[in-house]
Amino acid sequence: MISSVRGPVQHIGLDHAVVEVGGVGLAVQATPATLATLRRGQEVQLATALVVREDSLTLFGFADADARELFGLLQTVSGIGPRLALATLAVLEPDKLRAAVADGNITVLTQVPGIGRKGAERLIVELRDKVGPLTAADGPSTRVDAERVRGQVTEALLGLGFPAKQAEQTVEAVLADDASIDTSTALRRSLAALGRKK
Incomplete structure (x- = not known):
């Protein structure tokens, strides 16, 4: 391995x-x-x-062992192979996936291409007891998450060649609209905003 x-x-x-x-x-x-x-x-x-x-x-x-662990857990669900497991993590960050499974949120789970209502129900039934406890979304934790997202998205934009100041301002504006979004969503919105500025 x-x-x-x-x-x-x-x-x-x-x-x-x-x-x-x-x-x-x-x-x-x-x-x-x-x-x-x-x-x-x-x-x-x-x-x-x-x-x-x-x-x-x-x-x-x-990016971390937590995502790798969820990747393995997803594949224990009948009908989910490695490609679909990766697609799930591409759409839903680990915390959001855990919350959706714990809450039985079929709407969130069916956002993943390839997962329908029945697939989402299987995910919930088979993984609810395995995904681990959710951390309380208190103020300090939320601020730490927002800082992590800000850093990751800014770094990603710099890696794509955007100027530092423009990247920082765009990410700041995106997170000002919604500080609870995950890295994938923040990156998509930032790229969309930067595309409109061209």
Whole structure:
């Protein structure tokens, strides 16, 4: 089991990055939000899960071990393979996914392409007792989350070549509208806002 990789980023694609480890370039499948935080030539460390099939070995990468754990749990649900598990984490960050499962929120879960009402119901039934306790959304915790999102999205925009000041102002404006949004949503809204400014 390859549980993590560390090395310089050689290439960033739409759905994967190539990380050089010991002179070997490893293709790592990842979510758009994770890929957006990477820069070519920059040293990176990703938590990983290796999925072995008869005809392939596929490495999936995550920003942290928490996301990797959820990736594994999702695949214990009948009908969910590694691609759909990754798609779920691309749409729903770990905390949002846990909250949706704990609350039985089918509407949120069906936002994931490939998960219908029955699939969402299976997720809730099979994972409700496994996803772990939710942290209370008190003031300080919410502020820490907002700071984390601000830093990650700003870093991602810088990696995409936007000027630092413009990136910071855009992220600030997006979070001023809704400080509770996750990194993926904040990044999408920031990119949309920057696109309108061109």
